[in-house]
Amino acid sequence: MTDWNDKQPIFHQIKELIEEQILLGVWLEGSALPSVRVVAADMKINHLTVMKAYQLLVDKNLIEKKRGQGMFVLPGAAEKLKMEKKQLFLTRDIPNIVQLLKRIDMPLQDFIKELEKQIEESQ
Amino acid sequence: MSTLVSAAHITKKYQSTMAVKDVSFELQAGQVLGLLGHNGAGKSSLIGALLGSLRHQGEVRVCGLNPVSQRAELMRHLAYISDVNVLPEWMTVAQILRYTSGVHPSFDISKAKELLSSTQIALRTKIGALSKGMKVQLHLSIIIATDTKVLILDEPTLGLDLIYRDTFYRHLIEWFHDGERALIIASHEVNEIEHLLTDVLMLKQGKVVLQGDMDSLHAQYFIVDAVHQHQEAIKQMAPISSQAGLGSSKWLLRSEYRSQAEELGEIINPTLQEIFIALQKEGA
Amino acid sequence: MHPSLFMLEKELIEHKIVTRLPLFLLIFGLLILGSIMFNSDSVNSMSLQFSYQGDLSADFSQGLSSFISMSAGAVSLLLSIMYLAKTFLKERQEGSLMFWRSMPVSDALTHAVKLGFALILIPLICSALVLSAELLLWFISLTNGQNLISLLGEVSFFGALLSWLLFMAKMILVSLALLPLACLLLAVSQVSNFPLLVVVVGAYTLEFLCSYVFSFTALADFIDDIMSMPLTLLTAQQPLMVFAQVGWLSCLGAYLLGGLCLLFSLLIRRQGKFAG
Structure with missing residues (x-):
């Protein structure tokens, strides 16, 4: 059984899981998402919960419902998500980093140097 | 339906x-x-x-x-x-x-x-x-x-x-x-x-202690994770149960105290299991 | 196919003794007959013995026929009573009652099937035993010629069929006489873990009380008549006379009581016991 955190409702967590997977390319644009029935059975949750999660994604114009065929990833969904994540990084994560740098007295130069080093390593 | x-x-x-x-x-x-x-x-x-x-x-x-x-x-x-x-x-x-x-x-x-x-x-x-x-x-x-x-x-x-x-x-x-x-x-x-x-x-x-749909249930209860200083304040809110942690305690409360408790700590959605255990223990 | 056929099939699977005991007896009889046949000395000595007794040898085939019919009848009666006492009890004890009750089968149909199994199917199976035994004798008399005919007397195909039909006719009467007791057993087996014991001890106690304590012998006679009627019918030379001897009032009373038992049994079944 999937581990859920207790901060957010489950349908929200499923939505984020699918977003993450679209970003990772698990679900390509134009391809079909697994049916509500399969997701519910896989995660041992109520199908209404899955439908709620899918509805959130439909509302964000990331996926669309094709009558009788199920849910499909819309073209440009990954791009949209990337933009969103970038925005989130700028507005939420960077201020956190700034706070942290201050708290541990790390000069900006050191931070940038370390950042460059790790990016190089990961490539 | x-x-x-x-x-x-x-x-x-x-x-x-x-x-x-x-x-x-x-x-x-x-x-x-x-x-x-x-x-x-x-x-x-x-x-x-x-x-x-x-x-x-x-x-x-x-x-x-x-x-x-x-x-x-x-x-x-x-x-x-x-x-x-x-x-x-x-x-x-x-x-x-x-x-x-x-x-x-x-x-x-x-x-x-x-x-x-x-x-x-x-x-x-x-x-x-x-x-x-x-x-x-x-x-x-x-x-x-x-x-x-x-x-x-x-x-x-x-x-x-x-x-x-x-x-x-x-x-x-x-x-x-x-x-x-x-x-x-x-x-x-x-x-x-x-x-x-x-x-x-x-x-x-034999008696019903909780009844309703899951959404309303989650609206009825919440958990606040608050540091020990607030212990007395929270006890005023008739907590159903509490679980002591490191430096803070988790309190299960009824939703009428939600706005009051929000200032005291982090609000967490309780799992059904937590509500179940608390209600079964309550008054026993 | 009607659901009742599947239910009868299930009873056959559940109570294997109903088919196995007659089959075993048939094979057993076959072995004995075979041992006699292939040991011609003994056949000779037996025919010798019988020829000493003169007239009796002619009756031997009839005697054998009635022996077959009587024992098959006794086996049938035994199997029926054992089945009736056991069937509801077993479901209850093994826990499968909840499963049977979860099927869309009415309690009335369940009762009808159980009664049909005990009072029709079991006698039919035993009649097959009679038929095959009779046909076997006929077949032997055809192949084995004089030796056995001198022993068994004339055995004809129609004679075999006739004994089979007579057996069936007799078993119809036995089943009719058993019906009230069957209903009683079905009812008792749903409330007691020892239905046969309860019924037998209960009947004797009631009989004893009636005749010796209250000196109300009519009721004691009634119980005695009804309880022993199936067996009396089985051994009687003229089965129809048994009904006359018992009397129509007693018969009517028995069927009324049987009907009450059936109603009671249906009522208990309807509110099936639920563990927990």
Whole structure:
């Protein structure tokens, strides 16, 4: 059984899981998402919960419902998500980093140097 | 949405003890009701009333039928899996499928065989020789192959290993999704079924202590994770339970205190399990 | 096919002794007959013995026929009573009652099937035993010629069929006489774990009380008549006379009581016991 955190409702967590997977390319644009029935059975949750999660994604114009065929990833969904994540990084994560740098007295130069080093390593 | 189960003022008294006291609920197609409570809380008596196998006060209708006087007709649409095996051990799997196909008008024997072919259950095996998990799987396969509208599960996965639990719930959820059905699950393994439920009925010593749909339930309770300094302030809010942690404690509170508590710490959604344990302990 | 056929089939699977005991007896009889046949010395000595007794040898085939019919009848009666006492009790004790009740089968149909199994199917199976035994004798008399004919007397095909039909006719009467007791057993077996014991001890106690304590012998006679009627019928030369001897009033009373038992049994079944 999937581990859920207790901060957010489950349908929200499923939505984020699918977003993450679209970003990772698990679900390509134009391809079909697994049916509500399969997701519910896989995660041992109520199908209404899955439908709620899918509805959130439909509302964000990331996926669309094709009558009788199920849910499909819309073209440009990954791009949209990337933009969103970038925005989130700028507005939420960077201020956190700034706070942290201050708290541990790390000069900006050191931070940038370390950042460059790790990016190089990961490539 | 059609009402599949309606129970009004169910009361069952044994000589001196109250097994069930004035329980009422309704269940529509698409709903999954969790019947929660410890052993002896009255779950079995309530199920007995729904199945028409227990004399009781109050009015029960399942699929619009009276479970006692219209049992034969009702059993076309009502099924039950209990924690103890009820399948005849002396029959082989093939024999019980043949029997069911003979007496159950909507039983689809090829569907049942197809379901069983994906398991380790061979048609020629005697039921008595099957493991507990296999018996439950066989019973579920028989039910899935009939036109069951209401399924009652009484501690269905008790004593089942993880793999059987997984297949059991997978088949159950797929079956449930494919039609206009209602499901009642009685269990004390709240964690396992929490996310399957749409509704909850919690019993304690025969009385209802919690009833409603899952969303309203989460709106009724919350947990605040607050540092110890706020202990006194929180105690004013009549906490239902508390769990001490490192430097802070988690308090389960009723939603009327939510705005007050928000200033004192982080708000967390309680799991059904946490509410269950707290309510069962409360006042005990 | 009607559901009742599947239910009868299930009873046959559940109570294997009903088919196995007659089959065993048939094979057993066959072995004995075979041992006699292939040991012609003994056949000779037996025919010798019988020829000493003159007239009696002619009756031997009839005697054998009635022996076959009587023992098959006794086996049938025994199987029926054992089945009736056991069937509801077994479901209750092994827990399968909940499964049978979860099937869309009415209690009335369940009762009809159980009664039909005990009072029609079991006698039919035993009649097959009679038929095959009779036909076997006929077949032997055809192949084995004079030796056996001198022993058995004339055995004809129609004679074999006739004994079979007579057996069936007799068993119809036995089943009719057993019907009230069958209903009683079905009812008692749903409330007691020792239905046969309860019925037998109960009947004797009631009989004893009636005749010795209250000196109300009519009731004691009634109980005695009804309880022993199936067996009396089985051994009677003229079974129809047994009904006359018991009297129509007693018969009527028995069927009324049987009907009450059936109603009671249906009522208990309807509110099936639920464990937990």
